Amino acid sequence: MKDKHAQPTRWSSRSVFFLAAIGAAVGLGNIWKFPYMTGVSGGGAFVIVYILAVIMVAIPIVMAELMIGRRGRLSPVTNFRLLAANAAASTKWRWVGWMNILAVFTILSFYSVIAGWALAYIPKLALGVFEGTTPERVSAEFEQLLAAPVTMAIWHALFIIVTVLIVSRGLKKGIERAIKSLMPSLFIMLVILIGYGAVEGNFAKATAFLFAADFSKINANIVLAAIGQAFFSVSVAMGLMITYGAYMRPQDGITSSAVVIAAADTLVALMAGLAIFPLVFANGLDPGQGPGLIFVTLPIAFGNMPAGALFGTLFFVLLAFAALTSSIAILETVISWAVEKRPEKRLRFAIAGGLATWVVGLVTVLSFNVWNDVRPLSLFALFKDKNLFDLLDYLASNIMLPLGGALIALFAGWFMSRQDILEELGLSDGRAYFVWRFLIRYVAPVGVSAVLIANVA
Numbered sequence: 402m403k404d405k406h407a408q409p410t411r412w413s414s415r416s417v418f419f420l421a422a423i424g425a426a427v428g429l430g431n432i433w434k435f436p437y438m439t440g441v442s443g444g445g446a447f448v449i450v451y452i453l454a455v456i457m458v459a460i461p462i463v464m465a466e467l468m469i470g471r472r473g474r475l476s477p478v479t480n481f482r483l484l485a486a487n488a489a490a491s492t493k494w495r496w497v498g499w500m501n502i503l504a505v506f507t508i509l510s511f512y513s514v515i516a517g518w519a520l521a522y523i524p525k526l527a528l529g530v531f532e533g534t535t536p537e538r539v540s541a542e543f544e545q546l547l548a549a550p551v552t553m554a555i556w557h558a559l560f561i562i563v564t565v566l567i568v569s570r571g572l573k574k575g576i577e578r579a580i581k582s583l584m585p586s587l588f589i590m591l592v593i594l595i596g597y598g599a600v601e602g603n604f605a606k607a608t609a610f611l612f613a614a615d616f617s618k619i620n621a622n623i624v625l626a627a628i629g630q631a632f633f634s635v636s637v638a639m640g641l642m643i644t645y646g647a648y649m650r651p652q653d654g655i656t657s658s659a660v661v662i663a664a665a666d667t668l669v670a671l672m673a674g675l676a677i678f679p680l681v682f683a684n685g686l687d688p689g690q691g692p693g694l695i696f697v698t699l700p701i702a703f704g705n706m707p708a709g710a711l712f713g714t715l716f717f718v719l720l721a722f723a724a725l726t727s728s729i730a731i732l733e734t735v736i737s738w739a740v741e742k743r744p745e746k747r748l749r750f751a752i753a754g755g756l757a758t759w760v761v762g763l764v765t766v767l768s769f770n771v772w773n774d775v776r777p778l779s780l781f782a783l784f785k786d787k788n789l790f791d792l793l794d795y796l797a798s799n800i801m802l803p804l805g806g807a808l809i810a811l812f813a814g815w816f817m818s819r820q821d822i823l824e825e826l827g828l829s830d831g832r833a834y835f836v837w838r839f840l841i842r843y844v845a846p847v848g849v850s851a852v853l854i855a856n857v858a
Contacts, residue, residue, distance in 0.1 A: 413573070417580065418658070421577070424580055429515060431634060432673045435630060435674070436611060439674065440611055440689075444610065445614035446618065447618070461810070461844075463662060465812075466637070469646065471649045476647070477643045477644065477737065484818075497812065507793055511762060513759075514557045515724075516560045516728065519724060526710055536701055549770070550767055560721075564732050576733065586722060602679025607681075637809075638849075643734075656828075736751055736753075804853060
């Protein structure tokens with residue numbers, strides 16, 4: 402299959418690809434959302450349901466994305482067009498690629514704002530702002546940040562600038578070099594923070610919160626939550642795996658790669674829980690604060706523990722690193738279609754993409770202060786209490802990503818040619834192929850569609 406666009410380079414090694422793909426999957430949600438959901442949804446019982454969801458929904462779609470990426474070796478948009486044409490299907494499938502790009506662009510616009518909060522907290526912890534603090538003082542500090550649009554815009558810009566600098570240098574000199582430093586550092590920081598939590602925190606209560614199985618909590622809603630978490634945690638349907646899959650070497654197995662990515666993503670999330678919750682429980686704090694767990698609850702804990710300033714700083718550096726490994730993959734996906742046409746203008750495209758992301762991100766910045774009371778869709782009951790940031794998040798996370806995931810599964814399962822599939826997955830036309838085809842044709846679309854329906858109902 403040929404295309405006039407320049408073919409991209411490839412990852413230096415399989416280990417570098419793993420680091421990059423795991424970094425793309427690991428993000429801010431892994432640090433607080435998965436551990437929290439595990440604790441309140443049945444602990445070990447939820448983990449079992451989650452793992453089943455990963456195996457039956459997330460991994461088959463990740464395999465499909467990596468396969469689409471490596472088969473076409475171009476951007477999500479072009480890959481869908483070429484593979485559809487190769488299978489005598491409609492080239493309108495390219496719009497799935499455009500939806501991927503629009504979704505992740507929207508996500509990056511507010512993701513970078515929240516990552517900017519993490520950057521803002523690094524000097525606060527390092528300077529001991531929260532030492533001996535009170536809940537009221539920490540809450541006031543966070544509210545003060547949210548009420549300062551200029552400050553938020555500056556931290557938002559700083560995070561985008563770092564992302565642009567890395568992506569603008571290309572795969573070898575930019576993304577690979579950054580990932581080789583960021584991901585090992587992230588794992589080392591997690592291990593150090595787990596050790597700190599084991600010594601200074603309530604490790605026994607944290608492990609019970611995360612792993613004690615309570616099957617009485619498992620119901621239809623929890624199962625849907627597990628599918629949704631599996632779907633979002635592994636970064637399914639964002640186009641990131643299609644983009645990074647385009648750089649895969651021919652000899653690297655797609656099935657084993659998808660399993661490693663999903664397993665490592667889950668491991669990082671559980672490690673984050675083992676780092677966070679011992680400190681939360683040792684200080685008698687509420688583990689169910691959502692985003693507030695990071696920016697309100699944890700600073701209270703660090704502020705009242707030995708060496709809290711040091712380890713608190715380390716935690717927010719970890720958080721910034723986790724956000725950066727994802728943002729690199731997102732921006733690379735956003736500019737991939739333009740770069741494949743004019744690779745010599747990568748710097749210009751990276752700057753343009755970063756600037757556009759920053760400008761749209763100002764909507765999120767202002768949603769927490771100046772435009773906090775703006776409710777453009779208040780006439781509809783579902784959106785009555787949603788401000789502009791809430792609407793952006795809802796559109797990208799609750800509609801475009803699940804819809805994109807279902808369409809990717811349908812394309813790979815029903816429209817992509819069998820020859821392309823067998824060659825890329827390295828399977829014979831036997832049992833393994835039929836298991837994957839059954840999952841991608843029936844189980845994954847139904848599971849993702851159920852999440853989509855639940856989100857919009």
